Amino acid sequence: MKKELLKVKCIGINEDGKGIVSINGKEYYLPNLIEGEMATVEISQNKGVTTAKLIKIEEESKDRVKPKCPYYSKCGGCQIQHLSYEGQSRFKQRNVEELLGSFCKVNDILVMKDPYNYRNKIHSTFSYNKKREIISGIYEENTHDVINIDRCMIQDNKADEIIETIKGLMKSFKMKPYDEDTRDGFLRHVLIKRGFATNEVMVVLVVSTKIFPGKNNYIKALRKKHPEISTIIMNINNRNTSVVLGNEEIVIYGKGYIEDILCGIRFQISAKSFYQVNPIQTEVLYNKAIEMAKFKGNETVLDAYCGIGTIGLIVSKKVKNVIGVELNKDAVKDAIKNAKQNNIKNVYFYNDDAGNFMVKLANENKNVDVVIMDPPRAGSDERFLSSLVKLSPEKIVYISCNPITQERDLRYLVRYGYKATEIQPVDMFPHTGHIECVVGIQKT
Numbered sequence: 172m173k174k175e176l177l178k179v180k181c182i183g184i185n186e187d188g189k190g191i192v193s194i195n196g197k198e199y200y201l202p203n204l205i206e207g208e209m210a211t212v213e214i215s216q217n218k219g220v221t222t223a224k225l226i227k228i229e230e231e232s233k234d235r236v237k238p239k240c241p242y243y244s245k246c247g248g249c250q251i252q253h254l255s256y257e258g259q260s261r262f263k264q265r266n267v268e269e270l271l272g273s274f275c276k277v278n279d280i281l282v283m284k285d286p287y288n289y290r291n292k293i294h295s296t297f298s299y300n301k302k303r304e305i306i307s308g309i310y311e312e313n314t315h316d317v318i319n320i321d322r323c324m325i326q327d328n329k330a331d332e333i334i335e336t337i338k339g340l341m342k343s344f345k346m347k348p349y350d351e352d353t354r355d356g357f358l359r360h361v362l363i364k365r366g367f368a369t370n371e372v373m374v375v376l377v378v379s380t381k382i383f384p385g386k387n388n389y390i391k392a393l394r395k396k397h398p399e400i401s402t403i404i405m406n407i408n409n410r411n412t413s414v415v416l417g418n419e420e421i422v423i424y425g426k427g428y429i430e431d432i433l434c435g436i437r438f439q440i441s442a443k444s445f446y447q448v449n450p451i452q453t454e455v456l457y458n459k460a461i462e463m464a465k466f467k468g469n470e471t472v473l474d475a476y477c478g479i480g481t482i483g484l485i486v487s488k489k490v491k492n493v494i495g496v497e498l499n500k501d502a503v504k505d506a507i508k509n510a511k512q513n514n515i516k517n518v519y520f521y522n523d524d525a526g527n528f529m530v531k532l533a534n535e536n537k538n539v540d541v542v543i544m545d546p547p548r549a550g551s552d553e554r555f556l557s558s559l560v561k562l563s564p565e566k567i568v569y570i571s572c573n574p575i576t577q578e579r580d581l582r583y584l585v586r587y588g589y590k591a592t593e594i595q596p597v598d599m600f601p602h603t604g605h606i607e608c609v610v611g612i613q614k615t
């Protein structure tokens with residue numbers, strides 16, 4: 172193996188938060204490096220493959236800060252905690268400008284006042300460490316080794332306390348963490364969702380079998396320490412898989428869902444339904460999307476990729492009617508219940524693939540004035556977009572957590588007679604490289 176040390180300058184940060192260096196015309200991505208910093212990098216050549224490793228930062232950026240989190244160097248959950256929050260915001264702003272700035276001017280990113288402990292959903296994996304002590308946390312990046320994490324800087328504090336209690340109770344209840352190799356043990360993961368406005372807490376115990384000795388006493392002990400837990404669900408996952416949730420759910424305490432309030436409307440949230448993870452910024456995002464739509468009151472609105480119906484139900488009082496479409500059937504059930512509970516009668520939800528549904532709407536020549544679309548990271552697809560331009564709504568509001576696929580889809584819409592009128596990045600995920608962006612789009 173051939174090795175060489177080189178001094179190089181970091182020329183940017185990619186969307187995973189890694190520093191970019193260019194050596195002999197080839198780009199390498201190095202964690203923990205900031206744009207403008209000089210670094211010594213080791214280049215290794217082995218069997219025709221060249222790799223780069225950061226050895227030392229020679230000149231630090233003024234944006235560099237000491238990460239608050241003690242697990243930062245190992246845990247892959249955050250990627251840019253070594254950047255000051257101002258530096259993070261500038262990085263995200265520039266990233267959106269580079270990707271979307273050719274469509275129209277990009278507004279200044281809407282940041283958080285307090286960018287810590289914002290996540291209302293947390294997931295912890297249970298395992299043993301080398302000393303056979305029970306640990307819980309997340310997988311170290313690119314491995315199946317769990318890093319023990321007692322406190323996370325971006326997660327809800329209460330959820331961290333509940334995980335700590337669950338870990339403590341395992342000893343007294345002789346509950347073993349699941350071992351992926353031997354397929355022995357009981358507790359695989361714990362998922363916690365917390366209603367920011369209601370304080371209701373859901374605990375999902377992802378377990379390998381339905382047989383749960385001492386279940387009732389366990390529930391009593393857990394709720395005694397945390398009376399705010401309003402529902403506990405057993406999710407059975409006995410497959411050899413890295414997918415967290417199994418198909419079968421057994422509600423062992425409470426009603427099986429929690430409620431939360433967003434923009435004045437009360438929502439029911441099930442274990443498997445998507446719900447935005449940053450409740451403070453979700454209201455900022457939704458309000459911006461509604462402002463971009465400039466509703467007059469007589470519109471038919473399509474809420475595509477609607478989840479539990481949050482956006483559609485919030486806009487329902489401002490428009491004539493709303494149609495929502497969503498693939499996940501639990502989320503659609505939640506959406507229908509949410510409409511009923513809030514006594515909203517002008518919203519209709521459908522459980523379908525958004526692309527399929529759009530083809531049907533376009534074939535029926537349905538009138539839709541505004542489409543609000545919020546697809547997953549992969550973005551939308553050809554079926555959806557080609558039917559969208561056929562339906563020809565006056566306005567489209569496109570919300571996305573991945574500006575790369577958003578740019579691809581925007582190019583399609585621009586080719587077929589639309590233009591972007593406003594672009595607004597919103598920092599939904601401080602300390603991570605992820606960026607949320609909402610774009611107002613108008614028929615030309």
Ligand SMILES: C[S@@+](CC[C@H](N)C(=O)[O-])C[C@H]1O[C@@H](n2cnc3c(N)ncnc32)[C@H](O)[C@@H]1O
Nearest residue numbers: 445447476477478497498499524525545546547
């Ligand atoms: C980013 S979330 C947005 C949900 C909702 N708008 C919100 O703000 O809570 C994307 C949603 O799209 C759904 N989804 C994924 N693929 C889909 C498809 N092909 N058709 C319809 N919905 C889909 C997911 O289940 C998820 O609820």
